[in-house]
Amino acid sequence: MVGSLCKTYKEYFPIGAAVNSFSINTHKELIVNHFSGITPENQMKPQFVHPAEHLYDFEQGDIIADFAEENNLLLRGHTLIWHNQTPDWFFKDGGGPVSRSLALKRMKEHIYTVMGHYRGRTYAWDVVNEAVADNAEAPVLRQAPWLAAIGEDYVEYAFRYAREADPAAKLYYNDYNECDPVKSRKIYDLVKSLIDHGIPVDGIGMQGHWNIYAPEPDKIRRAVELYASLGVSLQITELDISMFRFDDRTAYEKVPDKLLELQAERYEEIFKLLREYRDLFAGVTLWGIADDDTWLSDFPVKGRRNWPLLFDDEHKPKKAFDSIVVF
Numbered sequence: 001m002v003g004s005l006c007k008t009y010k011e012y013f014p015i016g017a018a019v020n021s022f023s024i025n026t027h028k029e030l031i032v033n034h035f036s037g038i039t040p041e042n043q044m045k046p047q048f049v050h051p052a053e054h055l056y057d058f059e060q061g062d063i064i065a066d067f068a069e070e071n072n073l074l075l076r077g078h079t080l081i082w083h084n085q086t087p088d089w090f091f092k093d094g095g096g097p098v099s100r101s102l103a104l105k106r107m108k109e110h111i112y113t114v115m116g117h118y119r120g121r122t123y124a125w126d127v128v129n130e131a132v133a134d135n136a137e138a139p140v141l142r143q144a145p146w147l148a149a150i151g152e153d154y155v156e157y158a159f160r161y162a163r164e165a166d167p168a169a170k171l172y173y174n175d176y177n178e179c180d181p182v183k184s185r186k187i188y189d190l191v192k193s194l195i196d197h198g199i200p201v202d203g204i205g206m207q208g209h210w211n212i213y214a215p216e217p218d219k220i221r222r223a224v225e226l227y228a229s230l231g232v233s234l235q236i237t238e239l240d241i242s243m244f245r246f247d248d249r250t251a252y253e254k255v256p257d258k259l260l261e262l263q264a265e266r267y268e269e270i271f272k273l274l275r276e277y278r279d280l281f282a283g284v285t286l287w288g289i290a291d292d293d294t295w296l297s298d299f300p301v302k303g304r305r306n307w308p309l310l311f312d313d314e315h316k317p318k319k320a321f322d323s324i325v326v327f
């Protein structure tokens with residue numbers, strides 16, 4: 001019997017995994033043996049829980065929340081306000097664009113209803129996902145439907161509504177490419193501005209969609225220290241270590257051993273750094289359980305398989321797993 005991942009890290013931080021209402025059955029043994037928390041990869045996103053203005057559908061989210069309760073797992077809510085997987089109806093009114101006041105009303109109702117439904121079951125929420133622009137010359141906020149409808153203060157309103165909806169939940173701002181020197185400064189500036197205006201932000205979610213080549217530990221370290229200087233909690237919320245640079249079109253039928261070795265070294269150096277900063281991290285979540293079910297197979301390159309997680313297609317621990325449970 002291999003050592004339990006979450007038991008190994010019990011004195012460091014909870015270890016979570018992204019799940020769906022199928023993988024909680026197909027990957028149940030791995031979840032209950034190796035993880036102390038779960039995040040719904042998709043099934044609490046607006047597209048799934050709020051498909052039409054007067055229609056909520058919590059069926060799949062409830063299956064996940066019930067599983068968390070039955071197995072004593074922490075449950076992270078993901079995500080409330082995002083430019084993706086959010087139905088167009090939020091931003092339309094009659095034949096034209098929604099007004100600021102109606103968009104705020106819809107945002108408030110969505111946040112109150114979804115957080116209210118899971119109140120007491122979700123200990124944290126990714127309130128706003130990926131609001132910051134990627135490209136260096138852009139302003140802080142990316143172009144997004146919520147920005148167009150409400151204006152630059154949409155992020156503030158989202159966090160205020162979230163605190164009102166569930167005062168006990170930890171409220172996170174979550175983003176990717178979070179170690180890029182330019183983008184990390186923008187994320188810092190956004191969260192600092194929220195804090196300076198008395199907006200309730202408890203933490204920054206560093207998604208951690210990394211790969212076997214980047215970001216190097218020093219870049220991760222600089223971002224960790226920059227965000228921690230705000231006095232907020234940190235979480236790695238969506239960790240996976242891709243075998244490829246983002247849109248590299250190289251593809252393999254079977255993962256080369258050399259890449260598995262490189263990946264094990266990356267996981268080892270990343271978890272060494274996370275253990276060093278254990279006091280800053282309130283959790284580390286893998287964006288999936290095993291390589292047979294990962295969003296990175298076919299994304300962003302159609303037909304390109306990927307092997308970014310700690311367990312292989314047969315749910316056996318990989319070299320990457322061994323590299324982080326023995327230290």
Ligand SMILES: Oc1ccccc1CN[C@@H]1C=C[C@@H](O)[C@H](O)[C@H]1O
Binds near residue numbers: 042
């Ligand atoms: O790494 C990226 C590259 C391009 C776009 C988005 C991302 C990350 N975006 C994440 C990935 C998968 C989704 O399931 C998550 O909800 C989302 O937060």
